[in-house]
Amino acid sequence: MTALFSLDNFTVSYGKVQAVSDVSLNVAKGEIVTVIGANGAGKSTLLNAAMGLLPARGRMTFEGQELAETDDVEARVGLGLCLVAEKRHLFGSMSVEDNLVLGAFRADRSAFEGTLSDVYARFPRLLERRQQLAGTLSGGERQMLAMGRALMSRPRLLMLDEPSLGLAPRIVADIFTIIADLRAAGVSILLVEQNAKAALDIADRAYVMELGEITRSGAAATLAADPSIAASYLGLGH
Amino acid sequence: MDLTILLFLLQDGMTSGAIYALLGVALVLVFAVTRVIFIPQGEFVTYGALTFAVLEAGQIPGTMWLLAGAGALAFLFELWTHRRELTARLLVHEATLKLALPAVVAGLTHVLVPMKAGPFVNLLLTIAIIGPLGPYLYRIAFQPNADASVLTLLITAVGVHLAMMGMGLILFGAEGLRAPPISNASFTLGPLPVSGQSIGVYLVTLGLILALWLFFDRTLMGKALRATAVNRIGARLVGIRTSLSGRIAFALAATIGAISGILIVPVTTIYYDTGFIVGLKGFVAAIIGGLASYPLTAAAAIVVGIVEALASFFASDLKEIIVFMLIIPVLVWRSIASGHHDEEEE
Numbered sequence: 001m002t003a004l005f006s007l008d009n010f011t012v013s014y015g016k017v018q019a020v021s022d023v024s025l026n027v028a029k030g031e032i033v034t035v036i037g038a039n040g041a042g043k044s045t046l047l048n049a050a051m052g053l054l055p056a057r058g059r060m061t062f063e064g065q066e067l068a069e070t071d072d073v074e075a076r077v078g079l080g081l082c083l084v085a086e087k088r089h090l091f092g093s094m095s096v097e098d099n100l101v102l103g104a105f106r107a108d109r110s111a112f113e114g115t116l117s118d119v120y121a122r123f124p125r126l127l128e129r130r131q132q133l134a135g136t137l138s139g140g141e142r143q144m145l146a147m148g149r150a151l152m153s154r155p156r157l158l159m160l161d162e163p164s165l166g167l168a169p170r171i172v173a174d175i176f177t178i179i180a181d182l183r184a185a186g187v188s189i190l191l192v193e194q195n196a197k198a199a200l201d202i203a204d205r206a207y208v209m210e211l212g213e214i215t216r217s218g219a220a221a222t223l224a225a226d227p228s229i230a231a232s233y234l235g236l237g238h
Numbered sequence: 239m240d241l242t243i244l245l246f247l248l249q250d251g252m253t254s255g256a257i258y259a260l261l262g263v264a265l266v267l268v269f270a271v272t273r274v275i276f277i278p279q280g281e282f283v284t285y286g287a288l289t290f291a292v293l294e295a296g297q298i299p300g301t302m303w304l305l306a307g308a309g310a311l312a313f314l315f316e317l318w319t320h321r322r323e324l325t326a327r328l329l330v331h332e333a334t335l336k337l338a339l340p341a342v343v344a345g346l347t348h349v350l351v352p353m354k355a356g357p358f359v360n361l362l363l364t365i366a367i368i369g370p371l372g373p374y375l376y377r378i379a380f381q382p383n384a385d386a387s388v389l390t391l392l393i394t395a396v397g398v399h400l401a402m403m404g405m406g407l408i409l410f411g412a413e414g415l416r417a418p419p420i421s422n423a424s425f426t427l428g429p430l431p432v433s434g435q436s437i438g439v440y441l442v443t444l445g446l447i448l449a450l451w452l453f454f455d456r457t458l459m460g461k462a463l464r465a466t467a468v469n470r471i472g473a474r475l476v477g478i479r480t481s482l483s484g485r486i487a488f489a490l491a492a493t494i495g496a497i498s499g500i501l502i503v504p505v506t507t508i509y510y511d512t513g514f515i516v517g518l519k520g521f522v523a524a525i526i527g528g529l530a531s532y533p534l535t536a537a538a539a540i541v542v543g544i545v546e547a548l549a550s551f552f553a554s555d556l557k558e559i560i561v562f563m564l565i566i567p568v569l570v571w572r573s574i575a576s577g578h579h580d581e582e583e584e
């Protein structure tokens with residue numbers, strides 16, 4: 001099977017400090033792949049560099065094409081990569097609908113209406129609040145808006161950085177249901193999570209990241225059943 | 239002082255205030271999108287005023303050559319940035335925007351000037367000459383260090399201001415210029431004579447502010463500019479190039495500056511360095527608006543204009559001082575009222 005997206009020996013540094021070292025991973029079409037790891041493991045750094053927000057060394061391919069350093073964030077959005085960053089980066093003083101409209105900035109204008117109603121169908125809450133300012137939304141709604149805005153670009157690979165961060169358990173469950181639905185709709189997903197249990201439950205494959213390196217990888221179910229993983233990431237007693 | 243004088247001063251103040259409002263709004267726009275405190279805004283006023291006056295006198299303005307030079311320089315900057323990945327498409331695109339556009343403007347100028355086509359054509363020609371200078375300037379001076387601190391950008395802006403003022407002296411000389419009024423009409427409103435020129439200023443200001451509002455509220459590109467101002471990383475993540483937003487903001491600012499210059503040059507004699515003081519008054523308004531609020535900036539600009547008109551009547555020696563002192567209570571109030579502001583947070 002050819003990978004939709006792959007990183008080979010991907011290394012990212014902040015000055016002299018390497019935050020991501022020699023990471024290799026791939027995502028196939030239609031897959032949910034998760035990277036789990038503790039706080040500070042380098043997960044966000046990995047996604048931000050893959051999106052082009054940070055400079056990186058190593059090889060990166062998307063849909064069989066090697067991405068160059070000169071492909072900046074904006075070009076990567078145009079190719080079909082999309083990142084929902086840990087900080088969300090919503091346009092707080094603009095309406096929910098304007099945030100969504102801007103999500104489609106690089107997308108085909110003729111598909112706009114269809115995509116917008118699709119996003120509203122997935123997130124009815126956003127439809128209710130479409131005129132409200134994004135900065136006034138609750139945490140869960142902000143996460144929905146961040147995901148909705150990303151979907152407006154019709155991404156082929158959606159990278160999600162800790163979508164469950166700071167959300168109540170019930171809302172986390174909603175968000176993960178939506179992620180599973182997206183896969184069913186044909187979106188490939190690279191999901192980064194500290195919430196390993198929820199992530200392993202919906203992912204096909206998983207990588208474990210520690211101190212900037214991938215230490216384990218395999219089928220999500222296998223890793224979830226592994227006692228050492230359970231001890232470190234799923235909490236004792238699981 | 240009787241009512242007529244008061245009304246006259248008010249009219250005078252509101253006319254200048256309208257122009258300061260335009261400049262203040264442009265300053266807020268440029269700062270929000272690029273974080274540049276746009277000191278050279280005043281030079282665009284000067285260039286617009288003097289270009290228009292020279293065109294009205296039936297001559298070719300030197301700014302036309304400046305446009306060609308700046309375009310060529312910006313083109314070279316673009317080639318250098320993309321030297322490793324030059325494509326034919328990129329070359330054509332850049333050559334169209336930075337070489338062909340000034341050439342077309344120069345051609346039009348040479349055809350239209352001898353025809354004495356009248357103030358309306360000269361107005362459009364002035365905008366065509368000055369407007370594109372904004373994005374070229376952004377490309378040359380600001381885009382290369384777009385992520386630098388506000389202070390670094392401010393220092394660059396001061397440098398650009400000095401360079402442009404010097405260039406203004408070379409292009410137009412030290413003599414002041416004045417253009418014939420666009421409208422000689424005058425009306426009386428009760429006891430008050432109202433000049434067609436000031437009606438024109440009000441209409442143009444209102445029209446421009448309305449157009450800007452429509453642009454920012456209704457168009458995708460306008461929303462993209464706002465998004466860049468609200469959250470630069472968020473804008474990049476949806477695929478908005480912040481450099482494109484910067485160029486559009488500078489194009490709008492240069493155009494607004496040029497129009498302001500055209501509006502005042504029939505009323506006041508403009509020298510190569512006059513624009514700076516005019517720009518500073520727009521700046522006072524923009525500071526009162528916290529470099530963030532358009533309505534507050536526009537309202538403050540009207541107040542600045544009226545205070546200036548009253549001050550020039552009652553204490554003409556102290557006119558400028560009084561106007562610039564308006565800023566002090568605002569700064570004090572702001573430093574008391576404000577907590578800290580996060581630049582990049584949502």
Ligand SMILES: Nc1ncnc2c1ncn2[C@@H]1O[C@H](COP(=O)(O)OP(=O)(O)O)[C@@H](O)[C@H]1O
Binds near residue numbers: 044
């Ligand atoms: N802007 C930065 N400058 C320097 N070091 C950073 C920066 N951002 C993150 N780091 C460091 O890089 C490492 C990985 O951080 P991060 O990618 O945020 O981890 P995670 O997302 O897995 O919690 C941490 O040690 C963190 O302190």
Ligand SMILES: [Mg+2]
Binds near residue numbers: 043161
């Ligand atoms: Mg993180």
